[in-house]
Amino acid sequence: MIFYDCSTAPNPRRARMFIAEKGLNIEKRDISIAKGEQMSEEFRTINPQATLPVLVTDDGLTLTENLGISAYLEALHPEPPLMGRTPEEKGQVLMWHAIVEAQGGLPIAEALRNSHPAFAHRAIPGPENHAQIPELAERGLARTRKFFDLLEARLQQNTFVALDHLTLADIAAFVFVDFARVIKMRIPEGSMATRAWHDRIAARPSARL
Structure with missing residues (x-):
C-alpha cells in the first residue's frame, strides 16, 4: 500500500493518526499542498480531484476520502476497534x-x-x-x-x-x-x-x- 500524505494539512493528519493507532507501517509519500503539488499532472493521475489523503491498496484500488480509507483499514485490521464492534x-x-x-x-x-x-x-x-x-x-x-x-x-x-x-x-x-x-x-x-x-x-x- 501507498499512503499519500501532507504533513501540514488536517485531513491527511486524520488518516495518519488512524494508521498509527492501528499500528500499521504503510509506505508514505508526502505531497506539499503549499507548493501546489496536489495539482500536478503526476498526482492527478492518482487522484483527479487533487485532494488528500489518498491510499492506494496492494490491489491497486485508490481510496481518496478519510471515511473510505478508515473503513478499508478497519476491515483489514479490526484491532484495536476504531469504528465500533457492535x-x-x-x-x-x-x-x-x-x-x-x-x-x-x-x-x-x-x-x-x-x-x-x-x-x-x-x-x-x-x-x-x-x-x-x-x-x-x-x-x-x-x-x-x-x-x-x-x-x-x-x-x-x-x-x-x-x-x-x-x-x-x-x-x-x-x-x-x-x-x-x-x-x-x-x-x-x-x-x-x-x-x-x-x-x-x-x-x-x-x-x-
Missing part, C-alpha cells in the same frame, strides 16, 4: 463522525478558505477555482464557536466523543480542534471537559506524527 457502536461512531465533520471541519475550512490570501480563488478544494465569499468566512467563524459548545456539552457527558474509548470520531474532532488555530480559535477557557479530552489524546504517540 451495530450500535458502529452507528454511534459514524453518527458522531458525521456531526464532527459537518459542525466542525466544514466551518473551519469555510472560514479559512474564504478569508486567507493564500486561498484567493481556491475557496473550495479540488481542481476547479472558486472565488472567496467573505460572508461565508464570517459564518464559518460563528459555526466554529457553536462547534466548541457542542463538543464541550458532549464531553461533559462522555469521556470520548462517540464511545468509552478513542474512535475515528475522536481523531477527527481532535484534528479539527487543533486546526482551528488557523482561524485564531482555541478551546474556550471554560471548556474543561474538552481540555481534558484534548490533553489525553495529545499525549498519544499518534497525535505527535
